[in-house]
Every structure is written in structure tokens, then in C-alpha cells.
Amino acid sequence: MPSTKIAGIGFYVPEKVVTNFDLMRHMDTTDEWIQERSGIVERRYVERHEETTASIGAKAARIAIERAGITKEEVDFIVFATLSPDYFFPGCGVLMQRELGITHTEIGALDIRNQCSGFVYGLTVADQFVRSGMYKNVLLVGAEVHSMGLDFTTRGRNVSVLFGDGAGAVVLQPTDEPGQGILTSKLHSDGTHAEQLALICPGAHGGYHAKKMGMDVDFGFDENLEFGELFVTQKMLDDAMTYPVMDGQLVFKTAVTKFPEVIREVLDDQGLSVADIDLFIPHQANLRISQFVQRKLGLPDGKVWNNIQRYGNTTAATIPIALCEAWEAGKVKKGDLVCIAAFGSGFTWAASLIRW
Numbered sequence: 414m415p416s417t418k419i420a421g422i423g424f425y426v427p428e429k430v431v432t433n434f435d436l437m438r439h440m441d442t443t444d445e446w447i448q449e450r451s452g453i454v455e456r457r458y459v460e461r462h463e464e465t466t467a468s469i470g471a472k473a474a475r476i477a478i479e480r481a482g483i484t485k486e487e488v489d490f491i492v493f494a495t496l497s498p499d500y501f502f503p504g505c506g507v508l509m510q511r512e513l514g515i516t517h518t519e520i521g522a523l524d525i526r527n528q529c530s531g532f533v534y535g536l537t538v539a540d541q542f543v544r545s546g547m548y549k550n551v552l553l554v555g556a557e558v559h560s561m562g563l564d565f566t567t568r569g570r571n572v573s574v575l576f577g578d579g580a581g582a583v584v585l586q587p588t589d590e591p592g593q594g595i596l597t598s599k600l601h602s603d604g605t606h607a608e609q610l611a612l613i614c615p616g617a618h619g620g621y622h623a624k625k626m627g628m629d630v631d632f633g634f635d636e637n638l639e640f641g642e643l644f645v646t647q648k649m650l651d652d653a654m655t656y657p658v659m660d661g662q663l664v665f666k667t668a669v670t671k672f673p674e675v676i677r678e679v680l681d682d683q684g685l686s687v688a689d690i691d692l693f694i695p696h697q698a699n700l701r702i703s704q705f706v707q708r709k710l711g712l713p714d715g716k717v718w719n720n721i722q723r724y725g726n727t728t729a730a731t732i733p734i735a736l737c738e739a740w741e742a743g744k745v746k747k748g749d750l751v752c753i754a755a756f757g758s759g760f761t762w763a764a765s766l767i768r769w
């Protein structure tokens with residue numbers, strides 16, 4: 414059975430740079446607070462109404478397709494990972510297909526809803542399709558437009574300062590070269606803390622989970638309706654429930670435990686050790702989390718690629734953007750062992766080992 418290699422990689426970040434000082438004009442925050450807690454100096458935001466998650470995904474995809482040496486018509490499957498889709502439905506996969514001008518229908522498009530772990534989950538799904546021989550050129554994209562959905566008042570500052578917009582893409586192909594490609598992946602999930610890092614409204618929950626979890630929340634649903642319900646109520650809008658919520662300290666504590674666990678799991682699976690890793694690309698959630706994990710593993714600075722300082726947390730896009738930057742900088746060479754790992758909302762977490 415062949416394994417799966419990354420045949421082409423690309424990324425796109427919007428031109429507009431938004432610094433911590435820019436955010437200070439909208440909310441009560443400081444450059445010092447943001448840098449100290451997260452490492453972030455600036456992030457990119459899309460040109461409002463000119464770019465979307467699907468359209469920036471397409472920009473990254475075009476580069477990956479060209480570098481893979483194929484035409485867009487040769488892509489036979491799309492996997493699109495995002496938590497900030499253009500529409501509730503249909504997903505960004507088909508919107509990006511249209512944006513790329515792929516008009517033939519001998520292709521499938523799948524959307525992945527795994528937030529920060531979306532790229533690693535997507536890579537693992539795509540890997541199965543390639544290994545099995547079902548598809549030969551899978552286009553995997555992680556893209557986010559957070560700037561359209563954040564609370565830019567002081568009320569939302571604990572979340573808003575962390576996120577940025579961007580997209581990364583890879584083309585995956587089969588390879589018969591012994592030892593090359595994706596060696597292993599491990600995926601995990603635990604729904605216990607689903608609401609601790611979430612965007613709950615709008616949605617079709619009707620207050621069900623909140624009631625079951627003993628949360629005292631009034632979503633403003635109309636009790637007089639005979640059936641049906643609105644995804645969004647006036648109360649949700651009035652009370653700013655349509656923005657993401659995050660228990661930052663719980664996320665931090667859990668992330669720094671799960672990252673090293675899953676990384677050791679993929680290494681053990683292959684009989685490898687931390688010393689064998691040539692490059693570690695952590696999901697760019699927060700520089701402090703990445704540094705903590707790096708120290709715990711005992712990896713030197715030269716083997717870790719961080720770029721959250723410049724882009725903020727671009728969720729499903731952080732790993733392909735960072736991997737592409739590292740590759741462009743000559744930090745990933747043929748034969749290198751690359752480890753990618755992510756943790757995020759769900760909670761879900763995952764890691765893969767790739768022999769370049």
C-alpha cells in the first residue's frame with residue numbers, strides 16, 4: 414500500500430496588518446498585556462466584504478496546486494477545515510471549488526469541523542483516502558476569517574486579541590518511496606468541556622445542552638411557539654451571545670498536558686524519540702503554550718517554528734501556514750522528520766509525524 418506525501422504547499426495571509434496598538438483604539442487593552450500573555454504582536458485581517466474564508470482558502474490552494482505540479486482539474490477530492498465558514502451551509506469546500514473554477518464533478522468536497530485540530534484531522538482523513546487508492550490528488554485547506562466574528566469591545570478582549578485571519582493548503586499524493594510521507598497520526602476528543610471554548614449561538618441547540626449541563630442561561634427562546642425555533646433570538650444579539658467564549662485558564666492547563674501526551678504517542682507508535690524530530694510545528698494557539706510544550710519535550714529553539722507573533726491564532730490555518738513558511742525558509746528538507754500537533758475546542762487534539 415502506498416503512503417501519503419505532501420506534494421505541494423502554499424499559504425495566504427491578507428495584506429492588512431492589525432497591531433496590538435490598533436486594537437487599543439477599540440478596547441481597553443495594551444500591547445504589553447497581549448504580548449506578555451500570548452506573544453502576539455500583530456495579526457492580519459481580510460479586506461472587509463472583499464475576501465472570505467473560501468476565497469482566501471482558494472488563494473492558498475492555487476499555490477499548493479501549482480507547487481504540486483498538477484492542474485486544478487486533477488484535484489479529485491477537497492477537504493476544507495474551518496470554524497469560520499462563509500455560510501452555515503453549504504460548507505466552504507464547494508464554495509472554494511467554485512472559486513477555483515473547478516467545474517467538473519468527478520470530485521468530492523468534505524468540510525471538517527474540528528477547529529484548532531481541523532488541519533490534523535483533515536490530514537488524517539485525506540491520508541486514508543490516498544492510502545486506500547480512492548483519490549490521487551487531495552487538496553486539504555485550513556482557513557479562517559475570524560475578524561468578521563469577534564467582539565471588538567472591551568467585553569470581548571480576552572478572546573478577540575488572540576485571533577487572526579489566514580489560510581494554508583497542501584496537495585496530498587500517494588508515494589511508493591519507502592519511509593516517506595505521513596508515518597502516523599493520532600486523534601483524540603473529549604466533549605466534557607465543549608462549552609468552555611465555543612461559539613454557541615446561533616445554533617439549533619434550543620438550550621438543550623445548557624439545561625443538561627446545569628448552566629443557567631436564558632437564550633430568549635419564545636416559549637409560546639407550537640414548534641420550530643429561531644437560530645438567533647434578539648436576546649442573543651442584545652447579550653452578545655453570538656461571539657466566541659473561552660475559559661482561557663482551562664484551555665491553557667489542558668493544552669499543555671495534551672500536546673506532549675499526543676506527541677509522545679505518535680513517536681512511540683513509530684519507535685522514535687523526541688531527538689529524532691527535525692522540526693516541530695505546534696498549532697499556534699498561544700506562544701506561551703508552544704514554549705511550555707517545547708520545554709517539556711526538551712526541543713531546542715532551532716527545531717520549533719512559531720509565527721503567532723505575526724499572525725495571531727489562525728486556528729485551522731496555523732499549521733499549514735507555519736509549515737509552508739518553514740519549508741520556504743529551507744527548514745524542511747527531504748528526509749526530515751516533521752511533527753505537527755494541535756489542541757483546541759471540543760476539546761479535540763491530535764498529532765502526525767511526516768517524513769518529508
Ligand code: ACO
Pocket residue numbers: 441442443446447450451529570571572574575610659660661662664665668697698699701702726728756757758
Ligand atoms: N487586555 C487587557 N486585559 C485583559 C485582556 C486584554 N486583552 N483580556 C483579559 N484581560 C484581563 C481580565 O479581564 C482580567 O482582569 P481582572 O483581573 O481585573 O479580572 C485579567 O486580564 C486576567 O484575566 P485572565 O483571563 O485570568 O488572564 P490569563 O492570565 O488567564 O490570560 C489568556 C488570558 C491569555 C487567554 C490565557 O488564559 C491563555 O493563554 N489561555 C489559553 C487560551 C488560548 O490560547 N486560546 C487560544 C484559542 S484556543 C486554541 O487555539 C487552543
